Amino acid sequence: MADNVAIVSGAARGMGNSFAKRLATEGYKVLAFDLDKAVEKLKSVRGIVADVSKVGQVEAVVEEASKLGVIKVVVNNAGAWRKTPVDSSWDQALSDWDHIMDTNLKGVLMLSRASIPHMKAKGGNIINISSYYVLPAKSAGTNPADTDLYNASKWALNGFTDAWAKYLDQYGIKVNGMCMGAVDTPMLRGLYSDNKLPDEMAAVVMSTDDISQQLIDIIRSGRTGENFGAWVGEPISLGDQVPLHKRITG
Numbered sequence: 001m002a003d004n005v006a007i008v009s010g011a012a013r014g015m016g017n018s019f020a021k022r023l024a025t026e027g028y029k030v031l032a033f034d035l036d037k038a039v040e041k042l043k044s045v046r047g048i049v050a051d052v053s054k055v056g057q058v059e060a061v062v063e064e065a066s067k068l069g070v071i072k073v074v075v076n077n078a079g080a081w082r083k084t085p086v087d088s089s090w091d092q093a094l095s096d097w098d099h100i101m102d103t104n105l106k107g108v109l110m111l112s113r114a115s116i117p118h119m120k121a122k123g124g125n126i127i128n129i130s131s132y133y134v135l136p137a138k139s140a141g142t143n144p145a146d147t148d149l150y151n152a153s154k155w156a157l158n159g160f161t162d163a164w165a166k167y168l169d170q171y172g173i174k175v176n177g178m179c180m181g182a183v184d185t186p187m188l189r190g191l192y193s194d195n196k197l198p199d200e201m202a203a204v205v206m207s208t209d210d211i212s213q214q215l216i217d218i219i220r221s222g223r224t225g226e227n228f229g230a231w232v233g234e235p236i237s238l239g240d241q242v243p244l245h246k247r248i249t250g
């Protein structure tokens, strides 16, 4: 493990912060980055300020990570959420598109594409952080009606996860999605007034530690091409391996 490197995007707070810390505990050298300078204060982690939606900055992140050792894990965690009602102004819609898709999709494409050449020789794991509602078999298959672009961005991650899992199998690179319900992070709290979770949500919300445990379980499992769900009020587990023809949709 001495020179195994993990890259985590969006690690200043929330789930990414927990992933970075947990991967460091597991013995990885972690390169964590975020728009927020708070990422530089992470202990036992190399934290740098970088924007996952900017190609030059992503290349610099991967270059920096490769100096630490062999890149084995990439966690595509950074995500942008905002309301995008379909009757907002034309200019607003186009600006929302760039903000959300550049972070949630182009960022995933760029960080993964820049890392894959470093991973081909020894294999590894790419984990795309998605959302529970892309698993319609076990969820209502929906998200609020006024977040169409966020919804679309998470559904689109399935395309990356599915194609990359198949193509990169020849190099021992596993690619999976994590599709969680509500997790107690600043993003979730931002949905409520005063950033306070309502009692009924506080009673069931999942912790970032629980989700980080699932990340480690996925890496250890050697499974690929699957979306792993995590639902509030239920134990978090990987569940049975999904048959090949049913992967991704859950």
Ligand SMILES: NC(=O)c1ccc[n+]([C@@H]2O[C@H](COP(=O)([O-])OP(=O)(O)OC[C@H]3O[C@@H](n4cnc5c(N)ncnc54)[C@H](O)[C@@H]3O)[C@@H](O)[C@H]2O)c1
Pocket (backbone or CB within 6 Å): 009, 010, 011, 012, 013, 014, 015, 016, 033, 034, 035, 036, 050, 051, 052, 053, 076, 077, 078, 079, 080, 081, 103, 107, 129, 130, 131, 132, 179, 180, 181, 182, 183, 184, 185, 186, 187, 188
């Ligand atoms: N919290 C939930 O309930 C929940 C549920 C399902 C999926 N998710 C997904 O999990 C991931 C993490 O969510 P979270 O709740 O921890 O969010 P969060 O907003 O609390 O943290 C996200 C972090 O990403 C960083 N970030 C945003 N844009 C960036 C960019 N362009 N470049 C670099 N860093 C950037 C932010 O600065 C922030 O530190 C996201 O992809 C989100 O969509 C969250």
